[in-house]
Amino acid sequence: MKKVLFSLILMLASVQLFAQDNSIEMADRLRENGKIYVVVICVxxxxxxxxxxxxxxxxRLKKIEKEKSI
Structure with missing residues (x-):
């Protein structure tokens, strides 16, 4: 069962790699306009x-734990 799950995860990861071509154009446009810096600052x-x-x-949790232990 673990091998099947691992294989499924690897296949899904490889599909995700093919989808990255479209996002590069968006990043290039953001970089050209200088808006990528706004995104980085927000994140x-x-x-x-x-x-x-x-x-x-x-x-706060450490303070509560100390009060409970006393």
């Missing part, structure tokens, strides 16, 4: 926000 801001949220959540 970076979102990732930084998620990381800050996770770190603050971790600190």
């Amino acid at each position: 970076t801001i979102i990732l930084i926000g998620l990381l800050l949220y996770l770190f603050s959540l971790d600190r």
Whole structure:
């Protein structure tokens, strides 16, 4: 069963590789217009926000765990 699942995953990954030709044109157009930098900045801001949220959540959980253990 594992071999069948692994083979299916590999076949799906190879199909995904053929679909990348269309996305290159879009990336080229974004790069030509200078809009790719806006996309990169937006993704970076979102990732930084998620990381800050996770770190603050971790600190709160550690504080609650310390209070429970006392």
